[in-house]
Amino acid sequence: MPRGPPARGRYPGRVSDFPNEPPRQRLRVLAAMSGGVDSAVAAARAAEAGHDVTGVHLALSANPQSFRTGARGCCTVEDSRDAARAADVIGIPFYVWDLAERFREDVVDDFVAEYAAGRTPNPCLRCNEKIKFAALLDKALALGFDAVCTGHYAAVVTGPDGRRELHRSGDAAKDQSYVLGVLDERQLAHAMFPLGDTPATKDEIRAEAERRGLAVARKPDSHDICFIADGDTQGFLAKRLGAQEGPIVDESGAVVGTHTGAYGFTVGQRKGLRLGVPAADGKPRYVLDISPVRNTVTVGPAEALEVTALTAIRPRWCGTPPQGPAAYTAQLRAHGEDVPVTAELADGTLSVEFAEPVRGVAPGQAVVLYDGTRVVGSATIATTDRATASVRRTA
Template structure:
């Protein structure tokens, strides 16, 4: 096959490219320029897509002896990922930009361009496994290394995208990958992993949003509607947040408060005690399936964060919407997060949380009796 190896400049994509090449495929390395004003150097281990990263990727490609190109997708990234991120927070939701980048950039814009140029597949350094069934279909599964498993952020892939995707690192651990990079003489063998949100290089999401949206003062209220503080913009808060709430301590009983709701329409942040955070009924939109959509009510595992715990659940697909009932309450689930469904290690699909509520006491008791 002719394969585009997406090379970020990190150790994972470097080893992934090497493995695809050694498997006998014709490989071309591609670095995605996603920033319209790329920094020269990284800030610590935060961020990615700097000029330094592009240089690291090029040096690996040179060592492998494969062609290397930089594809400018900065405008598409700004529109589909960065602008979407701002709009979601402005609407009181908490998005996951990594899922949006995988859906819109790496396995849409990049894959579409690769296919248009005559390539057969895209390989990345994600830690996940593709399993081929006897009928030729492909399934997405968790990686063997649970600490590095990235199947959650790949839960937005559909069957067609999965058929054109290669994940050579799914059967390895991170120490094994770093050792292989060292043995191959890659200069990135000890390069730190990028983390957090790549385009918020300093990690200060609230400050980053404030610079784009400006201050929008409003009230912080408790669950009864009583004003207990002030804020500079409801977009700077997310459900489950405890710190930086701007509360008037003199009006409280000393117990900690958490964000229960971000009411963007009224520019209010609602806070309350931790016990009110638990939810067990989710409605998701923008459902995506890694294979056929499930029929009827199915038993699954539901994961709500990239490295969060999988919770037993039942789910029902309804067109573009997904209804999920968790077997136990989970705290801090915010609209805009993604829920990814699993059947064992297999990724079934995903949806974006639109509503997160509690089952009534009676319905919860009925569920517990079953």
């Protein structure tokens, strides 16, 4: 199914600044400003549309100096100052809200616990679910705001039935609908994504920021995990979980190497294995399975990674849940490709079958379902079925 940009006239409904309201109605909007160019332009667009906008920067670290400096993260002192300067140029009030404790509990601690259990989490999804559209949105509504505005690349469409729908961004390279697939209908009803209202590339957003006089126009994008200062995930986990030496084995059970913590690996990983025994065929080997109970990492050939089906738990729907079995496309990682699937929901568990085998699917990841460009919802992968083995892999 196509990933084309959402645009006015493409859907039965309309792309709007806010659901079920005349586009020109003045709303009280809380703009989450990270200190980057996207959130600054989003806040500026909301203000230009005539809304009563207040900017807020989320302080997510009790010690922001320990987080990244420069532009690599989104939780630095520099970011807070950049957000404040952007708000001043836009001409809106600006505040800093301390959500460090909530962020640590709901995102950082969850991240560590998931890896310790042999799963591969996505902290950006958890942050959107628990922080930006739970803690922040709840506080905003309690203070009388109508919506939370962010700089995500996604589009909100009001369908013919008046319900809100989440769609892909116009810029496929920057589309962030995958990490927003955790939003439910209530949260979508108070979400505003001005960058998704009209298709635009990142270069066009930067050019717009320059025209608006925003100093963040050329600020590099943040990347990697914001709370891991040097980008070393394995080192970050080791400091919190300690060294736990164990074997790396092949599919026959033969020991081919050692590790200092099974939590430092993820299914599909190739680099950093440091195997002492080469494969008989000389081909690269990949992580096939992680057992935290046995503290064992299993490696094997690339073809052994092929997955034909999965089950997923804790589903969250952006609208009506799947009525199935039915055909959809699925995305398995933030910048992954769409793959055709058949999905069915039964007793709170989502079953997904792939039209063709896919590789590198790990428990803990999110599977996000799409109907064309519309986000149906997401769930957390619990188990996978491999094409070359009868054993079901589970964390």
